[in-house]
Amino acid sequence: MDKIPDNRAWWLVLPVFLLVAFSALIPLMTVVNYSVQDIFGPGQAYYVGTEWFKEVLTDQRLQDSLIRQFAFSGAVLLIQIPLGIGVALMMPKSGIKGSLCLILVAIPLLIPWNVVGTIWQIFARGDIGLFGWAVNQAGIDYNYTGDTVDAWLTVLLMDVWHWTPLVALLCYSGLRAIPEAFYQAAEIDRASKWAVFRYIQLPRLKSVLIIAVLLRFMDSFMIYIEPFVLTGGGPGSSTTFLSQTLTTMAIGQFDLGRAAAFSLIYFLIVLLISWLFFTAITHADKEK
Amino acid sequence: MRQTGYKNIGITIYILLLLTPVYWLLNMSFKTNREILGGLTLWPQNFTFDNYAVIFTDPSWYNGYLNSMAYVSINVVITLLVALPAAYAFSRYKFLGDKHLFFWLLSNRMAPPAVFLLPFFQLYSSIGLFDTHIAVALAHCLFNVPLAVWILEGFMKGVPREYDEMAYIDGYSFPKFFIKVFLPMIRSGIGVTAFFAFMFSWVELLLARTLTSVDAQPIGAIMTRTIGASGIDWGVLAAAGVLTIIPGLLVIWFVRNHVAKGFALGRV
Amino acid sequence: MAEIQLKSLAHSYSANPSGPGDYAIRQLDHVWHKGGAYALLGPSGCGKSTMLNIISGLVQPSEGEVLFDGKRVNELSPRDRNIAQVFQFPVVYDSMTVFENLAFPLKNNKVPAAKIKTRVQEIAEVLEIEDKLHKKAKNLTADEKQKVSMGRGLVREDVSAILFDEPLTVIDPQLKWKLRRKLKQIHEQFDITMVYVTHDQLEASTFADRIAVMFDGQVVQFGTPTELFEAPNHTFVGYFIGSPGMNILEVERCQGGVRFDSTELRLEPWQSEILGGMKSDNLKVGIRPEFIEISPVMSDDTYAAEVRDVEDLGTYKIVTVKLGEQQMKVRQSEEFDAGIGSQVNLLFPGQWLMLYVDEFLVQEQQ
Numbered sequence: 022m023d024k025i026p027d028n029r030a031w032w033l034v035l036p037v038f039l040l041v042a043f044s045a046l047i048p049l050m051t052v053v054n055y056s057v058q059d060i061f062g063p064g065q066a067y068y069v070g071t072e073w074f075k076e077v078l079t080d081q082r083l084q085d086s087l088i089r090q091f092a093f094s095g096a097v098l099l100i101q102i103p104l105g106i107g108v109a110l111m112m113p114k115s116g117i118k119g120s121l122c123l124i125l126v127a128i129p130l131l132i133p134w135n136v137v138g139t140i141w142q143i144f145a146r147g148d149i150g151l152f153g154w155a156v157n158q159a160g161i162d163y164n165y166t167g168d169t170v171d172a173w174l175t176v177l178l179m180d181v182w183h184w185t186p187l188v189a190l191l192c193y194s195g196l197r198a199i200p201e202a203f204y205q206a207a208e209i210d211r212a213s214k215w216a217v218f219r220y221i222q223l224p225r226l227k228s229v230l231i232i233a234v235l236l237r238f239m240d241s242f243m244i245y246i247e248p249f250v251l252t253g254g255g256p257g258s259s260t261t262f263l264s265q266t267l268t269t270m271a272i273g274q275f276d277l278g279r280a281a282a283f284s285l286i287y288f289l290i291v292l293l294i295s296w297l298f299f300t301a302i303t304h305a306d307k308e309k
Numbered sequence: 310m311r312q313t314g315y316k317n318i319g320i321t322i323y324i325l326l327l328l329t330p331v332y333w334l335l336n337m338s339f340k341t342n343r344e345i346l347g348g349l350t351l352w353p354q355n356f357t358f359d360n361y362a363v364i365f366t367d368p369s370w371y372n373g374y375l376n377s378m379a380y381v382s383i384n385v386v387i388t389l390l391v392a393l394p395a396a397y398a399f400s401r402y403k404f405l406g407d408k409h410l411f412f413w414l415l416s417n418r419m420a421p422p423a424v425f426l427l428p429f430f431q432l433y434s435s436i437g438l439f440d441t442h443i444a445v446a447l448a449h450c451l452f453n454v455p456l457a458v459w460i461l462e463g464f465m466k467g468v469p470r471e472y473d474e475m476a477y478i479d480g481y482s483f484p485k486f487f488i489k490v491f492l493p494m495i496r497s498g499i500g501v502t503a504f505f506a507f508m509f510s511w512v513e514l515l516l517a518r519t520l521t522s523v524d525a526q527p528i529g530a531i532m533t534r535t536i537g538a539s540g541i542d543w544g545v546l547a548a549a550g551v552l553t554i555i556p557g558l559l560v561i562w563f564v565r566n567h568v569a570k571g572f573a574l575g576r577v
Numbered sequence: 578m579a580e581i582q583l584k585s586l587a588h589s590y591s592a593n594p595s596g597p598g599d600y601a602i603r604q605l606d607h608v609w610h611k612g613g614a615y616a617l618l619g620p621s622g623c624g625k626s627t628m629l630n631i632i633s634g635l636v637q638p639s640e641g642e643v644l645f646d647g648k649r650v651n652e653l654s655p656r657d658r659n660i661a662q663v664f665q666f667p668v669v670y671d672s673m674t675v676f677e678n679l680a681f682p683l684k685n686n687k688v689p690a691a692k693i694k695t696r697v698q699e700i701a702e703v704l705e706i707e708d709k710l711h712k713k714a715k716n717l718t719a720d721e722k723q724k725v726s727m728g729r730g731l732v733r734e735d736v737s738a739i740l741f742d743e744p745l746t747v748i749d750p751q752l753k754w755k756l757r758r759k760l761k762q763i764h765e766q767f768d769i770t771m772v773y774v775t776h777d778q779l780e781a782s783t784f785a786d787r788i789a790v791m792f793d794g795q796v797v798q799f800g801t802p803t804e805l806f807e808a809p810n811h812t813f814v815g816y817f818i819g820s821p822g823m824n825i826l827e828v829e830r831c832q833g834g835v836r837f838d839s840t841e842l843r844l845e846p847w848q849s850e851i852l853g854g855m856k857s858d859n860l861k862v863g864i865r866p867e868f869i870e871i872s873p874v875m876s877d878d879t880y881a882a883e884v885r886d887v888e889d890l891g892t893y894k895i896v897t898v899k900l901g902e903q904q905m906k907v908r909q910s911e912e913f914d915a916g917i918g919s920q921v922n923l924l925f926p927g928q929w930l931m932l933y934v935d936e937f938l939v940q941e942q943q
Contacts (some may be wrong), residue, residue, distance in 0.1 A: 037394075
């Protein structure tokens with residue numbers, strides 16, 4: 022559709038603008054404000070310029086957390102994207118079976134995130150959880166509260182369980198949008214299953230996949246509740262990711278200045294990456 | 310054809326694996342704490358509804374659900390009300406700063422809630438809205454409104470502008486056209502948007518917990534605070550968990566046909 | 578190359594069909610002979626695409642058999658039947674070049690690379706797209722894409738038959754004519770059985786040696802374009818073929834023939850004889866505008882009609898006349914000069930006045 026230029030459209034957009042500005046701009050200004058001050062208590066704030074930023078960028082704890090975060094998000098993408106595509110390919114395309122499948126696969130997405138954490142907290146325990154018990158029975162020494170590797174694997178497993186359905190459902194609807202004629206033509210051309218995937222399905226999933234990668238990367242980058250409930254960030258700080266580090270700093274330790282500076286850097290990283298993806302999406306859209 | 314057989318087996322296995330932890334929660338919710346801690350049983354030996362009874366009779370539990378439902382509903386209503394006109398504007402008009410505005414909106418969908426924790430806390434306290442449903446509803450607008458605008462714009466782009474022009478020729482004023490002609494055409498888009506707004510608000514806990522303490526405490530906060538003198542009340546906790554899944558199931562059942570279309574736009 | 582036979586074929590899309598209305602294809606027996614160029618002509622919804630999909634195997638018929646060279650193929654999947662099908666909308670593999678698109682069916686059949694190259698080149702030349710071979714398929718125009726689609730259907734040398742499902746729908750009118758000629762050329766060159774589905778009678782006549790007209794799930798006539806024109810077997814064929822179509826009037830029996838309103842029409846003796854032996858009241862007569870004559874004099878054989886409208890189409894005129902309460906169209910040369918409201922004398926030559934009972938033509942027993 023060719024859009025008509027008309028600045029009066031701003032009236033329609035105004036409520037959204039105000040609401041989001043209220044929810045976003047004002048708090049953000051507060052954060053910026055705090056990030057350049059050292060606050061000892063109410064009314065005792067001193068301007069310190071970029072000192073906090075320098076400290077944050079050299080803070081070992083934060084750097085470790087950042088590295089852990091990237092590792093986590095990377096692992097998440099590596100597992101969830103191919104798995105999601107695979108699940109989408111297996112789901113029935115239509116009918117009552119299709120609807121039922123859709124709903125069952127979507128269940129993990131509908132569970133409050135703290136409950137997700139609780140479910141896995143119980144499920145992975147060696148004493149009262151089916152999974153923990155089964156793994157130990159199989160002879161493997163498994164304890165997610167005490168062992169770092171086990172904790173990492175459990176958090177990953179939980180996230181895969183929780184969020185793969187999102188990738189699957191995105192790809193599923195992308196697949197459903199492919200007209201039947203393409204499959205018919207491929208049948209007549211005697212294409213193998215792999216050829217059908219490579220030449221018909223995958224090209225059409227491209228834009229959906231970009232979005233899936235964007236969302237999963239960003240959401241995993243901001244993850245907080247689920248690992249917090251599951252491991253509390255432990256053992257030690259091995260599963261403490263960025264959001265938890267920030268939250269502890271801001272609310273737990275009330276280290277406002279440092280937390281604010283950290284927040285800004287955190288947000289900037291997120292913005293940069295989402296801008297990169299946004300450009301990629303609009304580029305892909307244009308090609309259509 | 311034969312391939313469907315493998316597919317069916319594959320998807321069945323996946324769904325079974327997916328549902329096992331949920332089953333486990335369900336399983337625990339029908340056991341007594343003694344049975345839970347006593348040893349591993351695949352199904353309740355002493356089936357009991359006690360845990361659910363606690364939740365339904367104890368206000369400190371069921372209020373959590375009521376509070377959560379309250380702020381989620383308010384959020385969905387507000388989100389739809391502001392997003393609909395905005396999405397319409399984005400889909401039909403070019404205006405000063407439109408691309409930047411759109412990107413800025415999307416960036417809020419990507420905002421880490423942790424960043425906004427403290428400022429929100431201070432903001433809502435300072436205007437006296439701390440511990441109210443409206444506070445959480447407004448706070449959730451941060452990510453739900455951009456999402457709603459994004460999804461709705463996608464659906465609206467699919468309605469050719471010729472319909473608008475036809476309505477004007479027929480004498481409809483803009484509000485009348487919008488409500489009587491346009492909205493029914495994007496019915497499924499509204500359904501999808503409402504579903505996702507519901508979903509993301511229902512599952513979010515960090516902001517919801519930070520902005521409330523007693524009056525508007527969401528069920529998630531109550532669950533995470535349940536550590537009694539005798540340790541964690543696993544049975545009640547499990548029952549509470551099961552009950553949080555049900556509203557989501559109901560909502561998705563109602564919009565199941567529309568949801569596939571919504572995902573198809575790839576705008577979740 | 579194959580002879581395709583459809584035996585006692587019927588197809589319903591619903592699981593439990595309760596009556597004829599549930600069937601997309603009703604009792605059908607038909608043979609497509611080897612190497613023929615055939616058209617399957619009919620209005621939308623008459624079952625043409627269903628029939629095509631049954632032949633290629635994309636749809637399994639609910640009743641009856643499909644036989645290739647005498648062998649039953651109902652259970653064979655499309656890939657095993659060795660059929661090429663071209664769809665209404667261009668189906669191209671976007672991520673591949675034109676060359677790769679055309680080569681695709683050959684690659685799947687494990688044809689050696691050198692052979693693929695020559696064959697693709699050959700087909701691309703025939704379709705006049707050889708200069709686009711290295712372009713990405715998604716950058717083509719709609720008709721170029723459709724040509725590629727058709728090319729994929731033509732590129733395999735070992736196909737039993739090629740089925741075309743209204744392939745020129747998206748093509749520009751100027752190009753349609755060219756492509757139709759091309760297809761005819763290809764048929765003459767490669768001598769493969771081709772079945773071409775369309776709802777356009779002109780396309781059908783240009784392309785096919787024999788046309789199967791489908792109506793309401795049945796093949797109501799199978800013949801050359803001339804046969805369809807001169808002896809339409811079904812009122813639908815009469816109405817559908819020809820521009821304008823046949824004049825069809827509802828009549829009832831009377832002494833000496835049939836009549837409508839107050840006009841009595843005489844029938845040939847053999848027509849009256851056969852009519853006498855039939856009980857049905859669903860009677861129609863048909864005569865083509867081309868065969869109605871206008872006589873300068875009135876006689877026992879003429880019928881007086883009033884001129885209502887004259888359409889001048891350049892080299893000929895279509896005159897609308899009113900006979901009794903019915904309107905009919907008559908085709909006349911450009912010299913026709915009677916004005917509106919004037920009276921003309923219509924002559925219905927016995928050999929062209931067709932009698933239809935229950936929609937089907939009453940034919941002289943030989």
